[in-house]
Amino acid sequence: MTRRIDINCDMGESFGKYTKGEDAAVMPHVTTANVAAGFHGGDPHVMRETVALAAEHGVRVGVHPGLPDRLGFGRRRIDATPAELRDYVVYQLGALRAVADRAGVEVTHVKPHGALYSMLSDSEPHARAVLDGVAAVDPDLVYLATDARLYEVAGDYPFPRVLEGYVDLDYRADGSVVIPKEKSARDPELVADRFVAVATDGEVETPEGETVAVPADSICVHGDTPNVVEILEAIHARIDGTDIELVGVDEVARAAE
Template identity: 40%
Template sequence: MTWQININSDMGEGFGRWQLGPDEELIPLVPTVNIACGFHAGDPRIMHRVTKAALAAGADVGAHVALPDLRGFGRRPLDIAPEDLLDDTLYQIGALDAFVRAEGGTLRHVKPHGSLYAMCGRREDYARALLEAVARYDRNLIVIAGQGWPARLAAEHGLTVWHEGYIDLDYQPDGFPRVEPRKQPGDPADVARRAVAIVKERAATALDGSRIEVDTPTVCLHGDMPNVLEVAATLRKRLADEDIEVVDLATAVAARC
């Protein structure tokens, strides 16, 4: 039996003269790229550069929307009004799409970053704001969002919504990831093992040892992990050895529908 999975990775998370991850080197190893839109990281020059590189490599490009928190890298929860979240999300999607269109590409998906990912999963008003923004912009966009409210509200907004699998973050017992203020190096073999378990067993182990069901077409590899290139290479080899095909996001989603 041949299995399939998509790998998505957060990129473009620098600012000005600072670059956080090895974006150009990582892009060939992942089929789906989430590009920071300026709220937690990124700026116009970085957004354009990474978009161009991703499209040239044939990767999916999506908007990695976030809370307005450059200093905290979007990993701090903020008390934001849902109407502000809607407008902030629309703004970020439109900004990235300008670069995608300028390079002759098509925006494929939207994924909230960091704390916003969990906030939308846990609160209905935030999930509604996120999904309404996407639906107003383009209902063809796939949404990768935290389990919980986004999936329950997907049909109401006419959207395709999936949560992702965490392979370089620990699961909390409630199924959400334990967010790291500063991304730590990953054990390549352990990251690969977690990915295989999600694909073949549809399961993960939480910090308390409990088993969590994980039914998802995509797993996330964080581009700001210090040893991400080593981890990505090990992951791709292990997936190939396990007869797991790495595919684009739309193909992986279609296989689950």
């Protein structure tokens, strides 16, 4: 039986003279791009370039909204009300949709970034405010849920939802993810092993050897990992000839309905 799965990557996070990630080298290897929209990273020119690059490679485009925190790259929490978080997300969604419309590209999904996603996961009122805002703009957008709690809350809304998993980060036995302060190179073969394990069995092994359930239909590979291209090449080589088929996030969402 064919297992259809998405590879998503956070992209377009460079701005001004600052470069973040290797978008041009990564884009040919992924199926979905989460594009920063100017708050934690990105700027109008980078957004335009990233959307065009995704279109060139047939990669799905979605918004990757963050907190208004460029200095901390959107990884620092701020004291914001549910309504304020909703407005931040709707604002960034509108910006990316305008850039995508001009390029003739469809915006398929929303995936929160950094501290924003942590705030939504920890506070249901904040999560519901953001989801209300997204649904009011476009109820057909896919919500790419960064953890099981957000996936469950999103089930009360009209849009399709997809659960995300990670293979270039380590899981703890309780299912939480270890977020390093600084990204370092990962063993491409180990990451490829994890990819196949999540895609075929819905599970991953912790560094301590415990098995954790990760029933994900979309797997995130982080574009700022130093050897990300080598990792993606190893994943593609590993799944070549298997029953794993790579598709965009909207396709796995439709299959799950």
